[in-house]
Amino acid sequence: MSSPIERIRPARNEGRAVRDLAAQFDLTIGGGATAASGVTVRSVASDNRVVAPGDLFVALPGARVHGARFVADAVGSGAAAVLTDREGAALVADEPDVADVPVLVAQDPRAILGEIASAVYGAPAQHLTTFAVTGTNGKTTTTYMVDHALRAMGFRGGLVGTVEMRSGDTVLPSRLTTPEAADLQALLAAMREDDVRTLAMEVSSHALALHRVDGVVFDVAGFTNLSQDHLDFHGDLPSYFAAKALLFTPEHCRRGVVVVDDVWGERMADSAQVPVATLRTRPVAEDEPYPADWWVEDVVPGALGTTFVLRHRDGRQLHTSTSLPGAFNVTNAALALVMVLEAGTDVRDLAEALEAAGGCSPAVPGRMQLVSTEPRVVVDFAHNPQALELALSALRPTTSGRLVVVFGATGERDTGKRPLMGAVAVEGADVVVVTDDDPHGEPAAQIRAEVLAGARAAVESGGDILPEGVERVVEVAPRAEAIRQAVLAAGPADTVLVAGRGHEVWQEIDGVDHALDDRVEVRRALAERPDQDRGVDRPETMTRAEPKENQG
Ligand SMILES: CC(=O)N[C@H]1[C@@H](OP(=O)(O)OP(=O)(O)OC[C@H]2O[C@@H](n3ccc(=O)[nH]c3=O)[C@H](O)[C@@H]2O)O[C@H](CO)[C@@H](O)[C@@H]1O[C@H](C)C(=O)N[C@@H](C)C(=O)N[C@H](CCC(=O)O)C(=O)O
Numbered sequence: 001m002s003s004p005i006e007r008i009r010p011a012r013n014e015g016r017a018v019r020d021l022a023a024q025f026d027l028t029i030g031g032g033a034t035a036a037s038g039v040t041v042r043s044v045a046s047d048n049r050v051v052a053p054g055d056l057f058v059a060l061p062g063a064r065v066h067g068a069r070f071v072a073d074a075v076g077s078g079a080a081a082v083l084t085d086r087e088g089a090a091l092v093a094d095e096p097d098v099a100d101v102p103v104l105v106a107q108d109p110r111a112i113l114g115e116i117a118s119a120v121y122g123a124p125a126q127h128l129t130t131f132a133v134t135g136t137n138g139k140t141t142t143t144y145m146v147d148h149a150l151r152a153m154g155f156r157g158g159l160v161g162t163v164e165m166r167s168g169d170t171v172l173p174s175r176l177t178t179p180e181a182a183d184l185q186a187l188l189a190a191m192r193e194d195d196v197r198t199l200a201m202e203v204s205s206h207a208l209a210l211h212r213v214d215g216v217v218f219d220v221a222g223f224t225n226l227s228q229d230h231l232d233f234h235g236d237l238p239s240y241f242a243a244k245a246l247l248f249t250p251e252h253c254r255r256g257v258v259v260v261d262d263v264w265g266e267r268m269a270d271s272a273q274v275p276v277a278t279l280r281t282r283p284v285a286e287d288e289p290y291p292a293d294w295w296v297e298d299v300v301p302g303a304l305g306t307t308f309v310l311r312h313r314d315g316r317q318l319h320t321s322t323s324l325p326g327a328f329n330v331t332n333a334a335l336a337l338v339m340v341l342e343a344g345t346d347v348r349d350l351a352e353a354l355e356a357a358g359g360c361s362p363a364v365p366g367r368m369q370l371v372s373t374e375p376r377v378v379v380d381f382a383h384n385p386q387a388l389e390l391a392l393s394a395l396r397p398t399t400s401g402r403l404v405v406v407f408g409a410t411g412e413r414d415t416g417k418r419p420l421m422g423a424v425a426v427e428g429a430d431v432v433v434v435t436d437d438d439p440h441g442e443p444a445a446q447i448r449a450e451v452l453a454g455a456r457a458a459v460e461s462g463g464d465i466l467p468e469g470v471e472r473v474v475e476v477a478p479r480a481e482a483i484r485q486a487v488l489a490a491g492p493a494d495t496v497l498v499a500g501r502g503h504e505v506w507q508e509i510d511g512v513d514h515a516l517d518d519r520v521e522v523r524r525a526l527a528e529r530p531d532q533d534r535g536v537d538r539p540e541t542m543t544r545a546e547p548k549e550n551q552g
């Protein structure tokens with residue numbers, strides 16, 4: 001959806017005098033005779049469509065349009081002052097509607113937006129204990145796990161990410177994984193008013209490159225992993241890595257927790273400019289004492305989840321579990337819990353809270369979400385090669401029948417991953433159904449063709465000899481029909497993984513948003529199956545694994 005974020009504002013905020021802001025940030029003041037004389041701004045907006053009286057409207061230069069095009073409309077909606085760059089100031093110099101409004105001019109308004117918004121709202125982030133998670137995969141799951149652990153300990157929590165935003169018990173829609181700085185600071189100010197004490201949020205590489213979290217120094221920042229994605233924006237992996245590494249600098253966090261299961265994690269730990277605790281979740285070799293500050297042992301997968309032990313070199317240990325399937329969710333849970341511990345939490349307090357809560361097992365919408373059993377149908381958000389590979393490998397050991405995957409690739413995003421995802425699907429599944437994901441403005445058939453090319457090449461190089469009439473790779477569109485056919489064809493022992501969209505409920509085709517929820521389509525197809533094998537619909541959360549004794 002391209003609509004702007006729903007504006008969340010603090011009910012009360014003193015705001016700041018424009019003159020004070022100009023002095024603090026060394027800004028020149030343009031605008032009419034009344035420029036800045038006694039003008040106070042009480043909130044900040046960078047999109048004219050959500051401006052309210054008393055706002056500082058920040059007109060940013062963009063890739064598509066300069067925000068200055070919307071200044072007159074913003075002033076008409078009550079903006080009390082404007083911040084822009086020299087180009088923007090020139091664009092509005094002759095606007096009669098803007099004549100009496102102070103116009104602050106900055107060299108790079110996007111680079112100071114976060115700090116200015118924080119100043120206007122009274123540095124709201126300082127009133128919260130803040131946790132940030134970055135990485136190619138696992139951000140959403142890990143932030144839900146951090147928030148779950150903190151709430152289990154009794155904190156009133158805030159959550160910001162791809163799926164939704166939460167302030168205490170209030171749930172708000174999410175438009176970006178990481179909101180723009182003006183919206184984020186307003187949200188933090190509203191959370192402070194709401195007596196929220198902790199914040200768990202996803203920080204995307206886009207956000208770090210675009211200064212969205214400037215004005216927040218996170219108490220603890222976590223790194224999950226890095227693999228191919230978003231190269232359309234960053235260009236190449238080293239630049240993508242550099243964007244994520246920005247989080248582990250004193251401007252953005254006080255201390256870090258880095259998963260060092262691979263070379264990118266080791267590099268992230270080495271390059272961090274803040275104190276970092278390292279976490280190894282891959283198996284620890286016998287002769288490898290202290291592979292990291294923290295590590296995971298005694299991982300025991302079970303039908304209802306996985307129990308594991310988190311250990312520190314100083315002897316601390318935490319016995320717990322997660323009902324979210326797959327080794328990668330043990331990694332996410334371990335990262336989440338180490339972040340909470342590295343914020344100063346006593347391991348016994350955390351252990352007791354988790355035991356009472358049934359483990360580290362939040363229901364994360366659209367992340368390995370079990371929609372039915374017999375056949376088992378799982379809806380997941382995997383939309384890049386690594387995530388798809390891990391989601392399939394998580395399901396294979398407990399699939400006694402065929403493993404079927406239904407997926408596509410996103411339009412207008414990293415095209416390099418399309419054939420790779422096709423190949424990964426063939427490696428990991430018995431039957432591959434290539435369909436549409438979110439084509440956006442690209443021709444859907446072309447995207448499918450690029451995915452199919454990788455899939456078919458993998459079949460040929462794999463040399464499978466298939467029973468007559470069994471097709472390893474099929475193309476079915478539209479997506480709802482692909483899901484329907486896969487679910488109707490599944491036997492009770494089969495697993496169907498519907499991957500790529502997870503929680504999403506809108507599919508953009510040629511700029512038009514169409515309602516499409518994979519979970520609804522799965523349930524619709526299940527209802528078409530003969531009565532005796534319609535599958536057992538599952539509640540949002542699965543039952544929990546029993547954790548062992550916990551030790552301090
Ligand atoms: C690459 C990117 O992130 N671009 C973001 C950026 O666009 P831009 O700088 O080109 O801005 P623009 O659209 O030209 O608009 C310029 C200015 O005019 C303002 N404007 C624009 C239109 C209008 O009617 N009124 C108005 O005031 C805009 O608010 C903006 O300040 O600023 C815009 C305004 O906030 C964002 O909407 C836009 O995000 C686009 C929609 C987007 O798709 N971003 C994705 C790639 C993104 O950020 N994804 C990450 C997650 C990635 C992942 O890990 O999966 C995320 O954090 O969500």
Ligand SMILES: Nc1ncnc2c1ncn2[C@@H]1O[C@H](COP(=O)(O)OP(=O)(O)OP(=O)(O)O)[C@@H](O)[C@H]1O
Nearest residue numbers: 136137138139140141162328380381382387390391
């Ligand atoms: N630690 C992990 N390592 C690899 N893959 C993972 C990991 N955690 C989750 N995944 C896979 O990646 C998909 C996305 O997970 P999640 O939404 O938690 O990550 P994300 O970083 O928020 O993704 P996005 O940035 O696209 O929102 C999951 O559906 C799962 O298939």
